[in-house]
Amino acid sequence: MARPSSNAYAIAGGVAAALAIGAAAVWFGPPVQDADVASGAGPQVAAVTTQDAAAVDAPKVTVTQGLPTIDTFYRSPDDTTVIAGMAAPGQSVAIMLGGDVVETVVAGADGAFGVVVAITASDQPRRVQLVADPDGAALASAESIIVPPKEIAFVAEVVADDPVAVPAAAEDLTPPAAPPTLIADADGVRILQVETQSPAQPDLTENIGLDTITYDPSGEVQLAGRGAAAGGFVRIYLDNEPITESRISGEGDWRSDLPQVDTGLYTLRLDEVDADGVVQSRVETPFKKEEPEEVAAILAEETAAEGFDIAVKTVQPGATLWAIAEEQLGSGVLYVSVFEANRDLIRDPDLIYPGQVFRIPDPAQ
Numbered sequence: 001m002a003r004p005s006s007n008a009y010a011i012a013g014g015v016a017a018a019l020a021i022g023a024a025a026v027w028f029g030p031p032v033q034d035a036d037v038a039s040g041a042g043p044q045v046a047a048v049t050t051q052d053a054a055a056v057d058a059p060k061v062t063v064t065q066g067l068p069t070i071d072t073f074y075r076s077p078d079d080t081t082v083i084a085g086m087a088a089p090g091q092s093v094a095i096m097l098g099g100d101v102v103e104t105v106v107a108g109a110d111g112a113f114g115v116v117v118a119i120t121a122s123d124q125p126r127r128v129q130l131v132a133d134p135d136g137a138a139l140a141s142a143e144s145i146i147v148p149p150k151e152i153a154f155v156a157e158v159v160a161d162d163p164v165a166v167p168a169a170a171e172d173l174t175p176p177a178a179p180p181t182l183i184a185d186a187d188g189v190r191i192l193q194v195e196t197q198s199p200a201q202p203d204l205t206e207n208i209g210l211d212t213i214t215y216d217p218s219g220e221v222q223l224a225g226r227g228a229a230a231g232g233f234v235r236i237y238l239d240n241e242p243i244t245e246s247r248i249s250g251e252g253d254w255r256s257d258l259p260q261v262d263t264g265l266y267t268l269r270l271d272e273v274d275a276d277g278v279v280q281s282r283v284e285t286p287f288k289k290e291e292p293e294e295v296a297a298i299l300a301e302e303t304a305a306e307g308f309d310i311a312v313k314t315v316q317p318g319a320t321l322w323a324i325a326e327e328q329l330g331s332g333v334l335y336v337s338v339f340e341a342n343r344d345l346i347r348d349p350d351l352i353y354p355g356q357v358f359r360i361p362d363p364a365q
Contacts, residue, residue: 066088066132066139067132067139067140067141067142068085068086068087068091068093068130068131068132068139068140068141069085069086069087069130069141069142069143070083070084070085070128070130070141070143070144070145070183071084071085071086072084072085072114073128073145073181073183073192075119075147075181079118079119079120079121080116080118081116081117081118081119082114082115082116083095083114083115083116083117083128084112084113084114084115085112085113085114085130085141086107086111086112086113087107087111087113087130087132088107088111088132089107089108089109089110089111090106090107090108090109091106091107091111091132091133092104092105092106092107092132092133092134092135093105093106093107093113093130093131093132093134094130094131094132094134095115095117095128095130096127096128096129096130096131097117097119097126097127097128097147098122098124098126098127098309099127099309101131101134102117103115103117104134119147121149121150122147122149122150123149123150123151124149124310125146125147125148125149125310125311125312125322126146126147126310127144127145127146127147127309127310128144128145128146128147129141129144129145142185142186143183143184143185143186144183144184144185145181145182145183145184145192146181146182146183146184146189146310146322146324147181148179148180148181148182148312149179149312152179152312152313152314152320153312153313153314154313154314179312179320179338180192180211180338182212182322182324182336182338184324184326184334187255188212188214188222188224188255188334189212189214189224189322189324189334189336190211190212190224190225190253190255191211191212191224191226191338206228206281207228207272207281207282207283207346208225208226208227208228208234208270208271208272208280208281208282208283209225209226209227209283210223210224210225210268210270210283210285210339210345211224211225211226211338211339212224212225212336212337212338212339213287213336213337213339214334214335214336214337215290215292215295215334215335215336216332216334217292217332217333217334218292219291219292220257220258221257221258221261221289222255222256222257222258223236223255223256223257223258223270224253224254224255224256225253225254225270226252226253226254227248227252227253227254227272228272228280228281229248229252229272229274229280230248230249230250230251230252231247231248231250232247232248232272232273232274232275232280233245233246233247233248233272233273233274234246234247234248234254234256234270234271234272234273235270235271235272235273235357236256236258236268236269236270237267237268237269237270237271237353237355237356238261238266238267238268238269238287239266239267240267240269240353240354240355240356241355242355242356242357243258243259243261244256244257244258244259248272258289261289262289263289263290263291264288264289265286265287265288265289266286266287266288266289267284267285267286267287268284268285268286268287269282269283269284269347269353270282270283270284271349271356272349277357277358279349279350280349281346281349282346282347282348282349282351283345283346283347284345284347285342285345292335295321295335296323296333296335298313298315298321299311299312299313299321299323299335302323303323303325303333308323308325309324309325310322310323310324310325311323315337318339318340318342319337319338319339319340320337320338321335321336321337321338322334322335322336322337322338323335323336324336
């Protein structure tokens, strides 16, 4: 096992220069109770559920309680990467990259630790994970960071009659300007870090955003994205029918399961609403609820390979499909569609749609 090097250091309170991500907050609340709708005084809507939202031999990993946590991950354009987190005081923590130990650090008296490593560009996506007590219990962090490859391959097969899954011709595909870094944990997969914005990736921080659509092994769907303002809500519609809603966390992200949706093509709309139910921002996009087998077929060759961990392909302009092994969490393979920011998805927040919900429950109720 490699010893801690000179660029590994114990810290208290994180790394000020890094992007502190913390743990994703998921909020839960009661179903929407709209007094006007319930009494018949307002428009009738469908029922809405609320969800808030230098390598050496690698140790054999066991996932259990008392795991180390990744609290900070920031990778700069020159590949210098800051990783910080928490473990048991005095505990040795191995930094794993693609299954190899690249650095070891010892947590301080308060359990905090940090390390600066170089994560150079690669042709393959790789996973960053922590392993505490690597020479003993080998406890792996529940969350892992998915570092994208330099370029993402195009899907070779094109389905001409499916405008949502793939474009009309493979030559129309252009790779994303900067594939994002992802974070995977027990609650799902979301975008963690997007590289410097470019014309292909406009800065849309003032608008609600859809970042990922995840299919779990059973075919259930989870949406995740970012809100323009922390503390609000995201209300989700399919074909103008309200489906569910999720609170935007204090970190500005949100996640929501998409319950009981049949296979088919829909118009997916996301409304960001404030505490008074007023729509602050809105996006709308086609959404195809796929059969799990159809999604898995796109990356079947990669996921069948011995030692498979992560694979990714571009499936349409501005969208990539990732396959992420989550066997340590008992979830098999997650399939995650990741979307670039797209200004064309923005819709007028003042426009009233059929079936629109106009109120939101008081969080105190």
